[in-house]
Amino acid sequence: MIEKQKIAETNIFVYKRFYSSQETLEVMKGLREEIEWKEVKIKVFGKEYLSPRLSAWYGEKSYKYSGYKWDQKPWPQSVIRIKKNIEKLTLLKFNGVLANLYRSGQDSMGWHSDDEKELGSDPIIASIVFGSTRRFLLRDKNIKNRKKEIKFEDGDLMLMGNGVQKNWEHSIPKTAKNVGERVNLTFRLIY
Numbered sequence: 001m002i003e004k005q006k007i008a009e010t011n012i013f014v015y016k017r018f019y020s021s022q023e024t025l026e027v028m029k030g031l032r033e034e035i036e037w038k039e040v041k042i043k044v045f046g047k048e049y050l051s052p053r054l055s056a057w058y059g060e061k062s063y064k065y066s067g068y069k070w071d072q073k074p075w076p077q078s079v080i081r082i083k084k085n086i087e088k089l090t091l092l093k094f095n096g097v098l099a100n101l102y103r104s105g106q107d108s109m110g111w112h113s114d115d116e117k118e119l120g121s122d123p124i125i126a127s128i129v130f131g132s133t134r135r136f137l138l139r140d141k142n143i144k145n146r147k148k149e150i151k152f153e154d155g156d157l158m159l160m161g162n163g164v165q166k167n168w169e170h171s172i173p174k175t176a177k178n179v180g181e182r183v184n185l186t187f188r189l190i191y
């Protein structure tokens, strides 16, 4: 049985070890090889930056994200298998995935909500992680200084449900610790 944790006061659920530690090494190898990882230029407040991680987009439709447009592209087999397993567990459907590769502790993701208009008014997102553990932080958009940290580790699946993107931001901060690679896949439904 997979343990399902509810993150208090949020509509976030974590399925612990959705993939076992025996499975994740093999899965991560497939993802490293099959995904076409890119270093992307993003635009924040009109200024261009190299985003501090590698990423890729697969989906039935194109996707615009921080001023960068990802074209539609067929899914690698390793990603399809994960998508199917997640859909079976959650009884939800996804038609796009943003993949992130954090190469070291210097790679990160700034505060944001996954609230692009293509995702509809109240997106539901399924996020899965392989490899090293990084801090996953939440910040309340309405109440100042209210933060949470979620334990989100190798093989864990996180479901961000109704209201989460509206009420919270999330981030993966940099760390000075000597951490190895971490792959994250966030499955989305694009309208």
Ligand SMILES: O=C(O)CCC(=O)C(=O)O
Binding pocket: 098, 100, 109, 114, 127, 129, 136, 170, 172, 184, 186
């Ligand atoms: O790496 C993670 O766990 C989060 C990634 C993320 O927030 C995103 O791709 O929108």
Ligand SMILES: [Mn+2]
Binding pocket: 112, 113, 114, 170, 186
């Ligand atoms: Mn996000």
